[in-house]
Amino acid sequence: MSQxxxxxxxxxxxxxxxxxxxxxxxxxxxxxxxxxxxxxEARRAVEEAVARLGYVPNRAARSLAxxxxxxxxxxxxxxxxxxxxxxxxxxxxxxxxxAVARTELQLVLLLAAADPQLDPDGSRERDRIxxxxxxGHADGALLLSLHGDDPLPQxxxxxxxxxxxxxxxxxxxxxxxxxxxxxxxxxxLATTHLLAGGRRHVGALAGPPDMVAARDRLTGFRRARAAAxxxxxxxxxxxxxxxxxxxARAMRTLLAREPDLDGVVAASDLAxxxxxxxxxxxxxxxxxxxxxxxxxxSLVAASAxxxxxxxxxxxxxxxxxxxxxxxARLAGESAPRHVVLPTxxxxxxxx
Amino acid sequence: MSQxxxxxxxxxxxxxxxxxxxxxxxxxxxxxxxxxxxxxEARRAVEEAVARLGYVPNRAARSLAxxxxxxxxxxxxxxxxxxxxxxxxxxxxxxxxxAVARTELQLVLLLAAADPQLDPDGSRERDRIxxxxxxGHADGALLLSLHGDDPLPQxxxxxxxxxxxxxxxxxxxxxxxxxxxxxxxxxxLATTHLLAGGRRHVGALAGPPDMVAARDRLTGFRRARAAAxxxxxxxxxxxxxxxxxxxARAMRTLLAREPDLDGVVAASDLAxxxxxxxxxxxxxxxxxxxxxxxxxxSLVAASAxxxxxxxxxxxxxxxxxxxxxxxARLAGESAPRHVVLPTxxxxxxxx
DNA sequence: TTGAAAGCGCTAACAC
DNA sequence: GTGTTAGCGCTTTCAA
Numbered sequence: 001m002s003q004x005x006x007x008x009x010x011x012x013x014x015x016x017x018x019x020x021x022x023x024x025x026x027x028x029x030x031x032x033x034x035x036x037x038x039x040x041e042a043r044r045a046v047e048e049a050v051a052r053l054g055y056v057p058n059r060a061a062r063s064l065a066x067x068x069x070x071x072x073x074x075x076x077x078x079x080x081x082x083x084x085x086x087x088x089x090x091x092x093x094x095x096x097x098x099a100v101a102r103t104e105l106q107l108v109l110l111l112a113a114a115d116p117q118l119d120p121d122g123s124r125e126r127d128r129i130x131x132x133x134x135x136g137h138a139d140g141a142l143l144l145s146l147h148g149d150d151p152l153p154q155x156x157x158x159x160x161x162x163x164x165x166x167x168x169x170x171x172x173x174x175x176x177x178x179x180x181x182x183x184x185x186x187x188x189l190a191t192t193h194l195l196a197g198g199r200r201h202v203g204a205l206a207g208p209p210d211m212v213a214a215r216d217r218l219t220g221f222r223r224a225r226a227a228a229x230x231x232x233x234x235x236x237x238x239x240x241x242x243x244x245x246x247x248a249r250a251m252r253t254l255l256a257r258e259p260d261l262d263g264v265v266a267a268s269d270l271a272x273x274x275x276x277x278x279x280x281x282x283x284x285x286x287x288x289x290x291x292x293x294x295x296x297x298s299l300v301a302a303s304a305x306x307x308x309x310x311x312x313x314x315x316x317x318x319x320x321x322x323x324x325x326x327x328a329r330l331a332g333e334s335a336p337r338h339v340v341l342p343t344x345x346x347x348x349x350x351x
Numbered sequence: 352m353s354q355x356x357x358x359x360x361x362x363x364x365x366x367x368x369x370x371x372x373x374x375x376x377x378x379x380x381x382x383x384x385x386x387x388x389x390x391x392e393a394r395r396a397v398e399e400a401v402a403r404l405g406y407v408p409n410r411a412a413r414s415l416a417x418x419x420x421x422x423x424x425x426x427x428x429x430x431x432x433x434x435x436x437x438x439x440x441x442x443x444x445x446x447x448x449x450a451v452a453r454t455e456l457q458l459v460l461l462l463a464a465a466d467p468q469l470d471p472d473g474s475r476e477r478d479r480i481x482x483x484x485x486x487g488h489a490d491g492a493l494l495l496s497l498h499g500d501d502p503l504p505q506x507x508x509x510x511x512x513x514x515x516x517x518x519x520x521x522x523x524x525x526x527x528x529x530x531x532x533x534x535x536x537x538x539x540l541a542t543t544h545l546l547a548g549g550r551r552h553v554g555a556l557a558g559p560p561d562m563v564a565a566r567d568r569l570t571g572f573r574r575a576r577a578a579a580x581x582x583x584x585x586x587x588x589x590x591x592x593x594x595x596x597x598x599a600r601a602m603r604t605l606l607a608r609e610p611d612l613d614g615v616v617a618a619s620d621l622a623x624x625x626x627x628x629x630x631x632x633x634x635x636x637x638x639x640x641x642x643x644x645x646x647x648x649s650l651v652a653a654s655a656x657x658x659x660x661x662x663x664x665x666x667x668x669x670x671x672x673x674x675x676x677x678x679a680r681l682a683g684e685s686a687p688r689h690v691v692l693p694t695x696x697x698x699x700x701x702x
Numbered sequence: 703t704t705g706a707a708a709g710c711g712c713t714a715a716c717a718c
Numbered sequence: 719g720t721g722t723t724a725g726c727g728c729t730t731t732c733a734a
Contacts, residue, residue: 013711013712024720024722026713027719027720027721029712029713029714030719033713037720039719056485056510057486057711058415058710058712059411059483059487060410060411060414060415060420060488060710060711060712061415061710061711062712062713063411063712064411064412064711064725064727065711065712065725065726071488093462097462101479106461106479106483107461107462108461109460109461109462110457110459110460111444111445111448111458128452131407132457135408135409136362136409136727137411137422159362159407244654273654299595303628364727365728374704375706376706376727376728376729377704377705377729378705380728380729380730381703381704381729383728384728384729389703390703390704408728409727411726411727411728412727413728413729415711415726415728416710416729416730417710417728417730418710
C-alpha cells in the first residue's frame with residue numbers, strides 16, 4: 001500500500017496537555033473520556049489546557065487502545081453506478097444518518113462500486129470494502145442493496161464484524177439480522193387497488209430477479225390476483241429493473257403481448273415513470289386507458305404527470321431500526337433478529 | 352465518549368503471521384507493505400501464512416505508526432435534510448467515488464447534518480465533522496455545498512488538514528483550493544438562448560443568496576440581459592431555492608409581478624419542475640406561453656413534461672479534478688489552486 | 703536481506 | 719483522586 005509522503009503538522013498530544021495542565025496523562029485521559037473520578041480543580045485545569053492547545057484526541061491511537069472505533073459503516077452495495085438515482089437509497093441514507101446522529105457514533109458511508117468498466121467482476125471493490133471493514137475501521141456495518149449471492153455478509157460475519165442487513169437476504173440461512181419493509185404486502189395492496197377499481201387486465205413490471213425486494217413485490221402481485229380469483233398469467237409479467245429505462249422496456253414488452261392491458265404495477269416509481277413514457281409514446285392515456293401504480297412514494301411519483309399512486313415504505317423507521325439493531329449488537333444487548341415494517345398505499349388518482 | 356463493551360473476536364496480528372511463517376515481524380511488514388527488500392523465499396512463506404490465517408492489517412495501528420490513514424473524506428455540508436434530493440449531489444458523490452476508486456485511497460462520505468430539530472444551530476454536527484477530521488481519521492477532505500460563512504474550511508486548514516472545496520467559497524480570501532463549474536457562463540447561455548428565441552420578458556428563479564452557485568447563476572442571467580441591451584429589472588428576479596417548492600414559490604411571485612412574462616431561467620432542474628407546476632396551476636402553457644430552462648441536466652429535466660432545456664455541468668470531470676487536487680496536495684505535488692470547468696446548454700425544446 | 707528495538711498516542715488496570 | 723506502567727498492532731530506523 002503506497003502512501004503519499006507529506007505528514008501532517010504535528011497536533012498536540014495528550015502528553016502535552018498533561019504537561020500544560022500540570023497533571024498526568026491519565027488524568028487528562030479521564031477528563032477527555034468523561035470519567036467522573038476527577039477533582040473539579042484538575043478538570044478545570046485540563047479543560048483550559050485542552051482549549052488553549054486546541055487538543056483533539058487521535059482516533060487511531062484511541063482505537064488501537066480500546067479496540068473500538070466509535071464508527072459504523074453504511075455500505076451501499078450497488079454495482080451499477082446508479083446508486084443515488086434510486087430515491088430509495090437517498091432516503092435510507094438520510095434516515096440512517098439521522099438515526100446515527102442521535103448516538104455517540106460516527107457514520108461513514110461506503111459506496112461499493114464505482115466504475116464497472118474498471119472492475120467487471122466487482123472483486124477489487126469487494127476486497128476494498130471487506131478490507132476496510134475487517135481492518136477494524138468500523139465497529140459494525142449496515143449493508144444495503146445486496147444482490148444475488150454476495151459473499152460480503154458471510155465474510156464479515158466470519159471475521160466477527162457485526163452486521164445488519166437492510167433488506168432480507170436471498171439466502172435466509174445467513175446468520176445475520178436484517179430489517180426489511182413489507183414489499184410483498186405493498187405490492188399486494190397496489191394490485192388489489194387496481195383490481196378493486198375495476199381493472200381487468202393488470203400486469204406487473206417486475207424488478208431484477210436477483211433482488212429479493214423485486215421478487216417479493218412480484219409475489220405480492222401474484223397473490224393479489226389469486227385472492228381476486230384470477231388465474232396465473234405469466235404473460236402479464238415483464239421483467240425490467242428499478243430504473244426508468246427498465247420500466248419503459250418492460251412496459252413495451254407488456255403492451256406488445258397484452259393489447260387489452262388496463263393497469264400495471266411497477267417495481268419502483270422510476271420504473272413507473274418509464275412506463276408513463278412508453279404509454280405516451282403509443283398514445284395510451286393514463287389513467288383512462290391504463291392505470292399505473294409506482295413503488296417508493298418518491299418525489300418523481302408525486303411530480304409525475306399524472307401524479308402516481310404509489311406504495312410508501314417507512315424509510316425513516318427502517319433507518320432507525322437498522323441503527324438500533326446494530327447498536328444493540330455492539331452493546332451486547334439482545335435484539336430481534338429480523339424486523340419487517342409495514343408499507344402503505346398512497347392513492348393519488350382514483351383508478 | 353461512552354463506548355459499548357463487547358470486544359471483537361481477536362483477529363490474527365502481524366506477530367502471529369511472523370511466527371507462522373518463521374520470520375520476524377519486520378519481514379512480514381515488508382511483505383505486506385510491498386517492500387522489494389525481501390527474499391523470494393521469505394515472501395512466499397509470509398504470503399502463505401497471511402492467506403492461511405486470513406490476516407488483514409489493523410488500520411488503526413498502521414495509521415498510528417505512519418500518521419496516515421489512506422482515507423479521504425467527502426463532506427456534504429447540507430444542513431437541510433435534503434441532501435440527496437438534489438440530483439447534483441448524487442452525481443458528484445458518484446463521480447468522486449469513481450475517481451477515488453482509481454487510487455489506493457478509501458473514500459468515506461460524511462453527511463454534515465441530519466436532524467436540524469435536534470441541533471438547531473448546527474454546532475453539534477459541525478463539531479462532529481470537525482472532530483472526526485482533526486482527530487486524524489482521514490488524510491484530507493473534500494467539502495461540498497458550503498453555505499454562507501461556514502468556518503469549517505478555515506478551521507480544518509488551521510489544523511493542517513488538506514482540504515479542497517467543491518464550489519467556490521463566498522470568501523475568496525480563504526487559503527484553500529477549489530473546483531467549480533462555470534455557473535455564471537451556464538446561466539448566461541441559458542438566458543441568451545431564451546432571448547435569442549424571441550422571448551421578451553425573461554425572468555430568473557434565483558437560488559438561496561447565501562450560496563455562491565446561486566449568486567453566480569443570477570449574475571449570469573443579468574449579464575445576458577445586459578449583453579442583449581436590456582435594462583436591469585429587479586422585478587424579473589424572484590428568490591427561491593434549489594428545491595421544487597422553492598421554484599414553484601418563486602414562479603408564483605414572478606407571475607404575480609409580471610403578467611407578460613414569457614420565459615424563466617431556473618436555479619436548478621428541481622426548481623424548474625416546480626415552475627412547471629406553478630404555471631400549469633394557472634393555465635399557462637409551456638413552452639408556448641412561458642419557456643422554462645433548468646440547470647443540472649438531471650433526470651427530472653429529461654423526464655419533465657415537456658422535457659426541459661437545461662445547463663449541463665461536467666460533474667464527472669468535477670469529481671475527478673477534486674480528487675486529483677487533493678491527491679496532489681497529499682503527495683506534496685504542486686497543483687492549480689482553482690479550477691473552473693465549462694458548462695454547456697442542452698436544448699430540449701425549440702424556445 | 704533480516705531482526706531487534708523504539709516508538710506512534712491513547713486507555714486501563716493497578717497501586718498509591 | 720491521581721500517577722505509574724503496560725500494552726494496543728504496526729512501521730521504521732539501525733545494526734548485523
